[in-house]
Amino acid sequence: MNLKEAFRFQNKLTSLLDEATVVLTRDRNLLKTETTVFKKRASGGSEEDETCVEPIPNAEFEGRITQLADFAVYLLLEKEGLAGAIRKAKLTLPVDIDNEVSLNSARQGLARIFAHMNDLRSSETTQSGTGVGYRFNAEGNQVSYKCDVKTVRTIDFDRNKIRKYLSKLTTDADARSMDIDKAIVNTLVEYDAPFNVNDSFATVFEGFCGEGKASQQ
Secondary structure, eight states, X not given: OBHHHHXXXXXXXXXXXXXXXXXXXXXXXXXXXXXXXXXXXHTTTSSOOEEEEEOOSOGGGTTOHHHHHHHHHHHHHHHHHHHHHHHHHHTTSSXXXXXXHHHHHHHHHHHHHHHHHHHOOOEEEEEEEEEEEEEEOTTSOEEEEEXXXXXXXXXOSOHHXXXXXXXXXXXXXXXXXXXXXXXXXXXXXXXXXXXXXXOOHXXXXXXXXXXXXXXXX
């Protein structure tokens, strides 16, 4: 697989591991609850004791929690192996792709800010009767009165310079994105995916159990 596919599979492993650990971190999935109502003694023997075993919420994992723990360890080991393969593949690149991705993200973020600044326009608005003033009337009492309010908003930066920055950042970011895309598509990672990246959690888990991998952990 190439780097792009490796990153996608890395995300898949993370998603599956997260799903497994959610089940394993809930006590109600780990503890079997058995409730007994002692009716026989209280009823003088006319009724039998009743025992009820409460099923765990995730019925598909009932009696399979140990296998799920094995599965979580398996996923973690696969993540470790894939991470090492990705790290090795990155060493063959002429540039530090992680830094390039980070820098390009910064370029794109700054470009979005400058694009917003470039869209701003000076404006002038007048709102009738929204202002309040105070004065003394003929009797010497202070009274309020309404007045118009004009608001002037003026661009307080060099728009031409911002446009130049925006143009350069956009051009540079697009060029670097293409370089990064080419690098991750053309760089091979020495890793064989043990299952299809589009498989569901249930499919991968059942495949893991069916192949007897749990007993190998």
